Structures are given as C-alpha cells and as structure tokens.
Amino acid sequence: MKKLRLTKQFTFDMAHALPLYQGKCRNIHGHTYKLHVTVQAVGEPGPDGMVLDFSAIKQIVEQQIVLPFDHALVLPRKQDSATDAPDSLGGYAAKLILLPFQPTTENLLFHFAELLEGKLPDGVQLYSLKLYETETSCAELLLM
Numbered sequence: 001m002k003k004l005r006l007t008k009q010f011t012f013d014m015a016h017a018l019p020l021y022q023g024k025c026r027n028i029h030g031h032t033y034k035l036h037v038t039v040q041a042v043g044e045p046g047p048d049g050m051v052l053d054f055s056a057i058k059q060i061v062e063q064q065i066v067l068p069f070d071h072a073l074v075l076p077r078k079q080d081s082a083t084d085a086p087d088s089l090g091g092y093a094a095k096l097i098l099l100p101f102q103p104t105t106e107n108l109l110f111h112f113a114e115l116l117e118g119k120l121p122d123g124v125q126l127y128s129l130k131l132y133e134t135e136t137s138c139a140e141l142l143l144m
Contacts, residue, residue, distance in 0.1 A: 012065075014031060
C-alpha cells in the first residue's frame, strides 16, 4: 500500500515565558516560530492529481494555530488564579493565551496536534509536527 506525505510550512511570531525554568527563558521573550505540518494519505492521488490541496492544509492550520498564536503572549495559567488576564500586564497583552501547561516547544506541539485533530478530511491523517523555536533548535512530534 502506497503512502504519500505532504508538508506545509508556517511562520508566526509569538512571545512566551517559562516560569518553571531556571534560566533566561523564565522571562517573557519572543521567537519567530516555523511550524512544519506533515499529513499522510494512503493510496493514489485523485483525478486532479492531488491527495490534498496544500491550500486546504493552509486553511486548517491558519485557523487553528497561526491566527490565534501569531503575535500573542502565551503564558501558563496559574493553578490558584481564577482570572483570565494578569492585572500586572496593564492591558499590554490584548492577545493573551493562558494554557494549562508551561508553553515549551514540546508542550506546544502536543497542544497543536490536539487543535488539528479531527479537522483533516477523510483519508488524510496528521503524520508529524515540527516546530522550530530558532533557526537551529526544533522539536518534532511523530503521530504515526
């Protein structure tokens, strides 16, 4: 059985902080992330010569990941906090995303996979996600 993989790359800017980390990254800082999304389909391309149009991958990933996370500040939600926005930011973080985990590259990959789960067309599965935090540092999540 033949398997075909397609990969689409996305770029977005995001700031985060890693308060559980003992180092510089504990503080708010930003990255230009590069996300590689690879999907896999079994079988031959359809009559149009495609398994899946790259624009379909683009639409799904932009809606679920790029638009919400681009130029956002991503912080872990404090366990004891009932508020959605820390008062200490004074309105500077209008695009604030609070997550129930430390927003490391590794944890973001698992979260992004959850966001994409069930969004792809029938016969197409998410194969892997690779997230570059810098030009020389990345993590990859294999799903198959």
